[in-house]
Amino acid sequence: xxxxxxxxxxxxxxxxxxxxxxxxxxxxxxxxxxxxxxxxxxxxxxxxxxxxxxxxxxxxxxxxxxxxxxxxxxxxxxxxxxxxxxxxxxxxxxxxxxxxxxxxxxxxxxxxxxxxxxxxxxxxxxxxxxxxxxxxxxxxxxxxxxxxxxxxxxxxxxxxxxxxxxxxxxxxxxxxxxxxxxxxxxxxxxxxxxxxxxxxxxxxxxxxxxxxxxxxxxxxxx
Amino acid sequence: xxxxxxxxxxxxxxxxxxxxxxxxxxxxxxxxxxxxxxxxxxxxxxxxxxxxxxxxxxxxxxxxxxxxxxxxxxxxxxxxxxxxxxxxxxxxxxxxxxxxxxxxxxxxxxxxxxxxxxxxxxxxxxxxxxxxxxxxxxxxxxxxxxxxxxxxxxxxxxxxxxxxxxxxxxxxxxxxxxxxxxxxxxxxxxxxxxxxxxxxxxxxxxxxxxxxxxxxxxxxxx
DNA sequence: CAAAAATGACTGTCTGGTCAGTCAAGTTAA
DNA sequence: TTAACTTGACTGACCAGACAGTCATTTTTG
Numbered sequence: 001x002x003x004x005x006x007x008x009x010x011x012x013x014x015x016x017x018x019x020x021x022x023x024x025x026x027x028x029x030x031x032x033x034x035x036x037x038x039x040x041x042x043x044x045x046x047x048x049x050x051x052x053x054x055x056x057x058x059x060x061x062x063x064x065x066x067x068x069x070x071x072x073x074x075x076x077x078x079x080x081x082x083x084x085x086x087x088x089x090x091x092x093x094x095x096x097x098x099x100x101x102x103x104x105x106x107x108x109x110x111x112x113x114x115x116x117x118x119x120x121x122x123x124x125x126x127x128x129x130x131x132x133x134x135x136x137x138x139x140x141x142x143x144x145x146x147x148x149x150x151x152x153x154x155x156x157x158x159x160x161x162x163x164x165x166x167x168x169x170x171x172x173x174x175x176x177x178x179x180x181x182x183x184x185x186x187x188x189x190x191x192x193x194x195x196x197x198x199x200x201x202x203x204x205x206x207x208x209x210x211x212x213x214x215x216x217x218x219x220x221x222x
Numbered sequence: 223x224x225x226x227x228x229x230x231x232x233x234x235x236x237x238x239x240x241x242x243x244x245x246x247x248x249x250x251x252x253x254x255x256x257x258x259x260x261x262x263x264x265x266x267x268x269x270x271x272x273x274x275x276x277x278x279x280x281x282x283x284x285x286x287x288x289x290x291x292x293x294x295x296x297x298x299x300x301x302x303x304x305x306x307x308x309x310x311x312x313x314x315x316x317x318x319x320x321x322x323x324x325x326x327x328x329x330x331x332x333x334x335x336x337x338x339x340x341x342x343x344x345x346x347x348x349x350x351x352x353x354x355x356x357x358x359x360x361x362x363x364x365x366x367x368x369x370x371x372x373x374x375x376x377x378x379x380x381x382x383x384x385x386x387x388x389x390x391x392x393x394x395x396x397x398x399x400x401x402x403x404x405x406x407x408x409x410x411x412x413x414x415x416x417x418x419x420x421x422x423x424x425x426x427x428x429x430x431x432x433x434x435x436x437x438x439x440x441x442x443x444x
Numbered sequence: 445c446a447a448a449a450a451t452g453a454c455t456g457t458c459t460g461g462t463c464a465g466t467c468a469a470g471t472t473a474a
Numbered sequence: 475t476t477a478a479c480t481t482g483a484c485t486g487a488c489c490a491g492a493c494a495g496t497c498a499t500t501t502t503t504g
Contacts, residue, residue: 018469018470019468019469019470022469022483023483026484042266042354042355044264044267045266045355047458048460048461049459049460058484058485058486059461060485060486062461064483068460125354127413128350128409128413129350129352131412131413132412133263133267135416138413138414141413142414146414168428168431168432168436170424170428174424174428176406176410176420176425177402177406177425177432179406180399180405180406180429181399183405183406184399184402187405188398190353190354191350191353191354191364195361195364199395202395203396203398206392206393206396206433207399209390210390210432210433211428244449248450269492269493270494271452274451279451280450280451281495282452282496282497285494285495285496286449286450290494290495291494291495
């Protein structure tokens with residue numbers, strides 16, 4: 001398929017390392033390879049041999065770390081979404097920034113990641129596309145990202161309402177609506193970007209202006 | 223898996239029909255079966271034999287109508303999304319109804335379909351989940367649904383702006399934002415509904431109120 | 445009865461997972 | 475220090491099952 005890619009793990013990287021260190025490195029290489037292959041070809045169409053070759057590792061080695069293909073996927077999701085959580089929290093915890101500015105900075109960074117095909121978007125799409133078939137994935141994602149993410153959003157919204165920045169109180173019950181443009185960006189990027197570009201910034205700006213109220217720190221004019 | 227399902231096609235239905243009529247019926251049965259299986263188990267995990275059994279037809283017969291598995295999927299998408307188009311148009315063409323009411327009726331019906339797992343939602347999810355792997359699917363969907371759908375929405379928005387029903391003119395450039403709650407509904411239904419119910423009506427109402435302006439024919443109170 | 449249509453046993457291929465053997469890292473002892 | 479020895483992580487040939495697509499045979503129809 002693509003001959004250009006080098007194995008994640010080069011042999012010489014392991015030289016002079018402890019057994020334990022090597023093992024850790026190998027495990028990481030396998031996960032990284034699995035991430036690349038799964039997100040590129042999908043779970044069903046990825047052969048374990050591909051993962052092994054991509055990782056620069058023997059096929060059998062995968063099974064030293066993961067009981068089977070599905071476990072590999074599950075572990076991969078776990079390890080790849082956990083580091084995503086702190087990307088939200090610190091910004092959201094900042095009580096000094098107005099709600100709209102705060103949400104804008106949170107989402108625009110995420111949308112940027114998504115459209116540039118970086119980890120966050122890849123994982124999210126993997127979960128969306130395989131989640132219905134692997135409820136375990138959906139569950140992990142729900143507990144790790146959705147629940148705390150919505151809680152954070154709700155907190156920000158609540159704060160905004162108390163400060164009078166947000167007019168419509170119903171938003172506190174529909175934090176999902178804030179995330180909606182994100183899904184649109186993701187799906188558009190993955191499926192339709194060859195046919196027409198979508199101006200994600202405009203989308204996000206309008207979404208926030210509508211939901212949080214036009215008035216704000218934004219000095220843009222209509 | 224599920225023994226309860228009867229073959230789509232019963233033998234006796236064919237009795238006393240022309241060859242041509244039988245052929246048509248068989249083809250339809252195969253498509254319907256493929257739809258059921260693909261949406262339920264996904265493209266990769268569906269065996270052609272399953273489709274055949276579900277259709278009440280021999281495996282070889284499938285190949286009398288479709289050159290291979292992928293062609294079956296493509297044809298299936300084509301035939302299943304086409305009837306979806308007129309579901310929009312007639313309502314949208316009604317120039318007498320205010321924009322918000324019109325959009326609300328269009329979307330609430332669609333969301334209802336989605337959450338009840340009917341055709342529209344199934345097809346949409348199939349395309350979302352397989353589209354990145356089968357660009358042909360995405361293309362068909364883009365040309366058949368997205369392009370005319372967005373055109374219709376833009377027209378409705380434009381009309382709303384001219385009538386002064388819609389304040390923010392930017393919406394005409396972001397019709398995708400109107401559809402966003404739909405995606406959220408779909409993905410939530412497919413992945414997270416076991417963990418928490420989502421009030422789709424509230425979501426849609428808030429979305430429309432925000433994007434089109436609070437004022438309207440809606441006699442609800444906050 | 446001949447032609448057309450339908451069938452399902454069959455084939456070649458593919459792939460998830462295994463396991464006996466290998467060899468580098470680690471350990472011991474001289 | 476280093477040579478001999480031990481260990482267990484790693485490997486890839488192998489296996490069993492699955493599956494897309496074919497085609498000789500059977501069934502239906504006109």
